[in-house]
Amino acid sequence: MEPFTNDRLQLPRNMIENSMFEEEPDVVDLAKEPCLHPLEPDEVEYEPRGSRLLVRGLGEHEMDEDEEDYESSAKLLGMSFMNRSSGLRNSATGYRQSPDGACSVPSARTMVVCAFVVVVAVSVIMVIYLLPRCTFTKEGCHKKNQSIELIQPLAANGKLFPWTQMRLPTNIVPLRYELNLHPNLTSMTFRASVTISVQALQDTWNIILHSTVRISRVTFMSAVSSQEKQVEILEHPRHEQIAIVAPEALLAGHNYTLKMEYSSNISSSYRGFYGFSYTDESNEKKYFAATQFEPLAARSAFPCFDEPGFKATFIIRIIRDEQYTALSNMPKKSSVPLEDGLVKDEFFESVKMSTYLVAFIVGEMKNLSQDVNGTLVSIYTVPEKVGQAHHALETAVKLLEFYQNYFEIQYPLKKLDLVAIPDSKAGAMENWGLVTFREETLLCDNNTSSVADRKLMTKIIAHELAHQWFGNLVTMRWWNDIWLNEGFATFMEYFSLEKIFKELSTYEDFLDAQFKIMKKDSLSSSRPISSSAQSSQQIGEMFDPLSYIKGASLLLMLKTFLSEDVFQHAIVLYLHNHSYGSIQSDDLWDSFNQVTNQTLDVKKMMETWTLQKGFPLVTVQRKGKELFVQQERFFLNMKPGIQPSNASYLWHIPLSYVTDGGNYSEYRSVSLLDKKSGVINLTEEVGWVKVNINMNGYYIVHYADDDWEALIKQLQRNPHVLSDKDRANLINNIFELAGLGKVPLQRAFDLINYLGNETHTAPITEALFQTGLIYNLLEKLGHMDLASRLVARVFKLLQNQIKQQTWTDEGTPSMRELRSVLLEFACTYKQENCCTAAMKLFDDWMASNGTQSLPTDVMTTVFKVGAKTEKGWSFLLKKYNSIDSEAEKNKILEALASSENVQKLYWLMKTSLDGDIIQTPKLYFIIRTVGRHFPGHLLAWDFVKENWNTLVKKLHARSYTMRSIVAESTHLFSTKAHLSEVQAFFENQPEANLQLRYVQEVLEVIQLNIHWMEKNLKSLTWWL
């Protein structure tokens, strides 16, 4: 999945550790039924929420606002006792359960068992009565490692629910689903039925699966009797599970069939089976429905075993109005006209796959298609936008061919559809054979899509197509290994483009993404990319940039270390060995170890990166021909003397370096630094050394004073001896080290003094990013004079490059992006020539009623300058509502949101929240822009607070979009008052409390900003 698109990471300015944010140990345990659900060695059992009422010693964050108090707990206890007795009967031969769940005539044995249970229950009541009162309060007793007891949860009808855990038991596995759906897009409801063929792996009485739909009838049939029997169903809403109580024991090795009839609403919140309306080019209202199941929403469209490890095949049938097109994962098998203008489409049985990859779409669509060796690749859009699909089709065809060759496995389906959804929250989703995209991530308009837009589309298509192998063909067994899916897809996204679209220079984007992810990963609130994910909240939080960008960075490091050939052999082996299977990280490392013939323990090396959060700071010091190196955790910590528990952190680091004597084309690597320190013998005395060539390693390097000095001098003498990646890497590292207090900030500015001779995009972008962060903090604290001096200094450095820019779309993609960045910088800081040129272009464009074409790469800058006037702003808004290019719409929206008029900004945010004129998923984009500029920066957070409930309802408190909205509206705060205020706000939010990782991150960033300013303001004032 691609939850975020452009500018994926927010920009934390930060620098310290605060012990208050140290991670709490996972609170949990309990209710284990190990015979049914053997634990993976690295798993921690999640505590079932439904049982919490009766759990002792929970941490405060485990209790929700709506959980019952002591009294109701005691009441429930009695009920649980009754149900526990019924639980026993499922496994005891003396019992049979009638359809309504009541006991039949009890035997003597029953009486004994019941008496025993009464005694146990009374004892438990006594124990609970004697427990401290705090046990059942929201706050809990704040003691760690307390013993935990469990009594089984209750189903919605008050009966015992026969399963306590969030993960499903493994005694029953699904084999095949037959899903019949009849959606009504205007009433936003659907009726459906599902037939599931299952196999029992162990004897049992119950079938536990996921569902949140309204089930009206369930029948059960065993392979032997082939007679349908209506059966009872129990619901456990807290875990979104249902239990089918079988009329007979299910025996290991036998197959059974469940048939369920049900109905539900089509969701309006962009997840599950969701629908919406939109207006077409002739202003007619149209309806559309699509799916977004990853990670946990398939269960809201059909009852299923909704875990990635339960793979099965799917036959899908959809009844639709005749004017619509219906699509699903597989090609269409038949279309049968029914009465009343309805048509029933049936799709071929799918390959074996996970539920989160199932997809179906109903709407008015047209397509462009091309055959690639027996696979029909199609781009689907709403009819009027099919003309914007050429670029996507061409790109998808090239990428499909590339991946088939590289992975040495043919794409297994006969078709691959890429669909532009007119209103969607996720950037894109890799459903097997039916990949969905937001319109702006798939469609390309020649007149308005900039080079950055094209790169983004190409990258996202590359990412989603890579998933057809990484994720779809080979799938992680559980969400704790989601980084395998996302890290690989992100790695392949850049790798494939380097191979087949080299001219796009996407390595520049990857470098930028790496710099930003390292900023996040150096916070206390970071996490290991391979983390426990047991609750739906934790699973949602796994879809963060760490899984994507850090995951990809680690794979890049490994590829560079092992060589491209070895890397390719290992992943080909891995994909072949586990096709249609479910894996864990170890399976990947085993493939690597097999290819390296055990000469290197890849698992041991890589686990130092995947199981530890953060990354190393490598300090190097040159003495004659020797290079002394040592490692420690790079940890943003402004408070001297605080050294949190970082001493035990140790990474196996593949160190690489280049010197002024070395040949750049000869990549040099030393053996792993797997100890705290080591010595590298240089073959000769050298003038300078640069460690971490091209930033292929995921670490920051700090040099001794003389060595920094030698590098700074080399950059001034001739920067092009080093690669542009290395120059960008040096700029990044020295500013990050300045933030850490390891080098004076002034020295970082000394290093970028060479920028007048810089010709490449990556180093300039990074310098502007780093200095931009400082500018933003100074400006937001009202140090306008200092902020102006900073801008003047940077402008002076880059004045030649800015002067050379033209207002055109000429040049290579990299040059075009540089132009976009430089002119944006010049106009944002009101450089006169820039603003005059942009204003003239805007006036001409407005005079032509927006029909005259503008250079696409500078369009945003032109619009931003134009939006400063009342007339310009209103014209842009009118234009926004009348055009159908999403690329142009986004540029206009950014311009509208960079206004300095707070009333306009508020109106924009409110209108987007309402979702009529501006779609709600665009709100994140608006808030991000509003929050960065001075007049809007306080307004954005106020808006978020005031509209919190509506935001949560529309976007979900823990969704990626909400996490980004909170981060973007607070990341430039740098006062204690703001810190307290944000903290107090989250203390009172049931949906997003202080225990959430993103809330901790937001608070940590503010705290770091405060300390950064405390530390650097004085020296900035002095020398800037």
Ligand SMILES: [Zn+2]
């Ligand atoms: Zn993905």
